[in-house]
Amino acid sequence: MAATTSTAASSLLATKKNLSSLSLTSANKLPAFSPLLTSSRRQRFIVLSASLNSKPTVLVAEKLGEAGINLLKDFANVDCSYNLSPDELCTKISLCDAIIVRSGTKVSREVFESSGGRLKVVGRAGVGIDNVDLAAATEHGCLVVNAPTANTVAAAEHGIALMAAMARNVAQADASVKAGKWQRSKYVGVSLVGKTLAVMGFGKVGSEVARRAKGLGMHVIAHDPYAPADRARAIGVELVSFDEAIATADFISLHMPLTPATAKILNDETFAKMKKGVRIVNVARGGVIDEDALVRALDAGIVAQAALDVFTVEPPPQDSKLVQHERVTVTPHLGASTMEAQEGVAIEIAEAVVGALKGELASTSVNAPMVPAEVLTELKPYVELAEKLGRLAVQLVSGGSGVKDVKVTYASARAPDDLDTRVLRAMITKGLIEPISSVFVNLVNADFSAKQRGLRISEERILGDGSPESPLHFIQVQIANVESKFASAISENGEIKVEGRVKDGIPHLTKVGSFEVDVSLEGSIILCRQVDQPGMIGKVGSVLGAENVNVSFMSVGRIAPRKQAVMAIGVDEQPRKETLKKIGDIPAVEEFVFLKL
Ligand SMILES: NC(=O)c1ccc[n+]([C@@H]2O[C@H](COP(=O)([O-])OP(=O)(O)OC[C@H]3O[C@@H](n4cnc5c(N)ncnc54)[C@H](O)[C@@H]3O)[C@@H](O)[C@H]2O)c1
Ligand SMILES: O=C(O)[C@H](O)COP(=O)(O)O
Secondary structure: OOOOOOOOOOOHHHHHHHHHHHOOOOOOOOOOOOOOOOOOOOOOOOOOHHHOOOOOEEEEOOOOOHHHHHHHHOOOEEEEOOOOOHHHHHHHHOOOOEEEEOOOOOEOHHHHHHOOOOOOEEEEOOOOOOOEOHHHHHHOOOEEEEOOOOOHHHHHHHHHHHHHHHHOOHHHHHHHHHOOOOOOOOOOOOOOOOOEEEEEOOOHHHHHHHHHHHHOOOEEEEEOOOOOHHHHHHOOOEEOOHHHHHHHOOEEEEOOOOOOOOOOOEOHHHHOOOOOOEEEEEOOOHHHEOHHHHHHHHHOOOEEEEEEOOOOOOOOOOOOHHHHOOOEEEOOOOOOOOHHHHHHHHHHHHHHHHHHHOOOOOOOEOOOOOOOHHHHHHHHHHHHHHHHHHHHHHHOEEEEOOOOEEEEEEEEOOOHHHOOOHHHHHHHHHHHHHHHOOOOOOOOOHHHHHHHOOOEEEEEEEEOOOOOOOOOOEEEEEEOOEEEOOHHHEOOOOOEEEEEEEEOOEEEEEEEOOEEEEEEOOOEEEEEEEEOOOOHHHHHHHHHHHOOOOEEEEEEEEOOOOOEEEEEEEEOOOOOHHHHHHHHHOOOEEEEEEEEO
16 A cells, blocks of 8 residues: 655646646636536536627626626626516526626526526626526526625624624614604613624634624634634634533624524524523524524523524515514625625626636636536546535534644555546535535635635545556545544544445445445435444334435444444435434434435
């Protein structure tokens, strides 16, 4: 067994250079959409500027900064039509090559269907693409690009503005004075200085909020299982567990993306663990709070006040108890709405849309092809395996010093120079980053995105068994210095370790920590550690069966008979929380985790 290489994540420039030699059809032209864009999305080929003989038309459907409009006008006919009804949008779209929106316009499947194949690019002037039907875009060969960085500071400033306004009852007092009242004693507020602020999600916006709150004299703690602890320490912020953060904070400010793991993360159970009189700020996404539970927590006096910029449904219903609550301050999703941020976003998105219309591969592409067709012929299942191992590994992380050092081992019987691992590394990066952030990773931005998050990916090639006919024997992903939601995933050396192979063209998970398993990486997976004893497969299987959850695969790996075993169960549907609890309640089950692929 011979170690051959060790490569740190290289620079964006280097990647671009490598890419052009590796794959692109002609300099900076988009290659065909690959079926691996994501495993669940089917797509057709994309042809951009090739089909555009005359000036393209860009529909700007929501107000965009002047500088962006001017940039667009240099290249395209620009139609600024705001507040279109869904029907008007569907009618207009057949005359447009690109559309630019913010969060207020639904770019639904009907929009793509109505475009008659002309629409080639959707530009989202901002981060979130919740309002764009991504699967439909991809199926229609339409590239979606966003502008992920220009509104970070604006969002952080709005978080601080809401926190201060809430603490001093600014909105309520303003309304009272305007109603002819002068209620000085009613609106006595609380001070920020000396209070503990818990920043939940220490990414781009969260870290800017933390920096500013420290300037206001607050004691800032943060919870983010994936953020490097040294980054937080560098600005004087301590990373703590979720429970510690919510139990000790006077103010809680939410800055995590909306993912299956963060949906309704503030709920009856978590509100009950908070300090009485806590104040909540949300400029992230409405869905991270169970809004009915927040009303209950306000009424019970657990939450003293809340300040919300975002809602599960936007705009929220007029009679929403939460919005109308006396101790709740609301704004209509204004986080990104400053002149400066909108100018920045406008330029960022205009450049991305023009680039995409010219056929350039954009670093902010949300659904860009990860893998060029020619590379796919051989690497397809390995590329899929690489992404899924990344997704699995990161979902196992529960804390520690953040996801920082990732080691990837490729076992191959081929000569070292006969296997290009750049695409595999990019796919692992995608798998590691996308489930925990609002960043979309593609082949162009993979190394850059890793670097931005402080993620160091080192690679090692070892000589694997098998024939050089197949490019890889196995891929192993290890995350160092972290704790795991599933302790059995920690290897003897103390890292989260998962390993996989391709069997009959299908990616399989073959090792979790020190346990050998064999489960195909499709749908979702339940990992379960139990005492090895007869009947366990049946017990877990019947809980899932009774809840109509279809099991696709089951595999048990054990150290020795009747000792501990790890069972990997592939499931087609996501089990309900109650179903998972029933598995946890089986006496021999020691720990389990549900992972979405
Ligand atoms: N209100 C607005 O107008 C506005 C403007 C910009 C961004 N946003 C929203 O703010 C949020 C943060 O944006 P960002 O640009 O900072 O994203 P980011 O990806 O830079 O940061 C998100 C952070 O959350 C962390 N995280 C993921 N899962 C977590 C979990 N379970 N618990 C704790 N932390 C977790 C990630 O590790 C990451 O560090 C997003 O939801 C984004 O859509 C809103
Ligand atoms: O996702 C975003 O960028 C923010 O939520 C801002 O959305 P907006 O552009 O609609 O203000």
